[in-house]
Amino acid sequence: MCIGMRTDMHQVKTRKTKRVGCRMTILSVAIRVLVFLIVAGAALLYYFQSKLLFYPAKLEKNFAFSFSLPHEEKFISYNKETLHGLLFKANKPKARMMYFHGNRGALDKWGQVGADLSEKLNCDIFILDHPGFGKSTGSLPTSEKELYESADAAFAEFIASTDKTLPIILYGRSLGSALASYLASKNKVQALILETPYLSIKAMAKVLFPFVPSFFVHYDLDNAKNIQGLNIPILILHGTGDTVVPYIQGKELAALNSNAEFITIDDGNHNTLANYPLYWNAVENFVAKISL
Known part of the structure; x- marks a missing residue:
């Protein structure tokens, strides 16, 4: 038993x-x-970060642009490649502005943004396609260094092609915000405008890929670092309905520099801020103060 x-x-x-x-x-x-x-x-x-970060549209060399304002096409040689941009010249301009667009499309669409800004602000506007976008040659940038080198080359052309007596305003939209803030940190300019910006690509990666260590991200594109030492007027605009770049990142970015004015556009999403009167009021008033 x-x-x-x-x-x-x-x-x-x-x-x-x-x-x-x-x-x-x-x-x-x-x-x-x-x-x-x-x-x-x-x-x-x-x-494959460049594939995740950039969504270009290519344009044929003979593509004919059609906008509400006259424009000049600019072709800029750098590192054996060619950058392409559009210059909109205003009648008796108040300022000159260089605009860096987001991570999608090309100047067939973005060019109208330049035309609208030129017309509404009475400024000369130079707007650029990133490497590998539109008529810009070369492959997509594989590093932050390549992006910044293209921005440096384009900025030199912008300075040479516009009235040197006019104040310089740099404008960055979404991905392009880091290129604008980078140039502002390296050059003598009078103002900076950032629309729907992020703190850095690594900060964005934590939102999108929270389990991936930051050292896997080889783009910094660090707006936070770029603006901290700036002693110029800064305008930052962000919408509370942004589902691409969190609204809080724009707000935290503005808090890093006492010269920054932060504009909240209620319900504005990543691509619709220009549809709100508050956006145009803020940008027009900001540019008017710079051009006094």
Whole structure:
């Protein structure tokens, strides 16, 4: 009787041990699979960041633009490639503005933004396509350095092509905000406007890919770093309905510099700020103060 009970208890313990071992094996496999997926995802993020960051539209060299205002096409040589931009010249301009657009499309669409700004603000506007976008040649930038080099080359052309007596305003929209803030940190300019900006690409990566270590992100594009030492007027505009770049990032960015004016556009999303009268009132008043 006792021997039988011991045998039964031993068998029960054996079955329990096997079940625990089985669970541990499944857990171990699950952890390994999870780690593999995270590492594989991080590796894909690292090697294909330019594909995730840039969504260009290409334009043929003979593409004919049609906008509400006359314009000049500018072709800028740099690093054996060519950048393409459009220059809208105002009648008796108050200022000259260089505009960096977002991460999608090309100047067939973005060019009208330049025309609208030139007409409404009475400013000369130079708007640029990033490398690999529109008529700009070359492949998509694979590093922050390449992007900044293209911005430097375009800025030199902008200075040479516009009235040197006019104040310089840099304008960056979304992805382009870091290029504008970078140039503002390196050159003597009179003002900076940032629309729907982010703190940095690494800060954005934490929002989009929270489990990926920051060292996998090889673009900084650090607006926060760029604006901290600026001693010029800064206007930052962001909408509370932005589902691409969190509104809080624009607000936190403005808090880093006492010269920054932050405009909240209620319900404005990432692509609709210019549809709100508050946007135009803020930009027009800001430019008017710079051009006094």
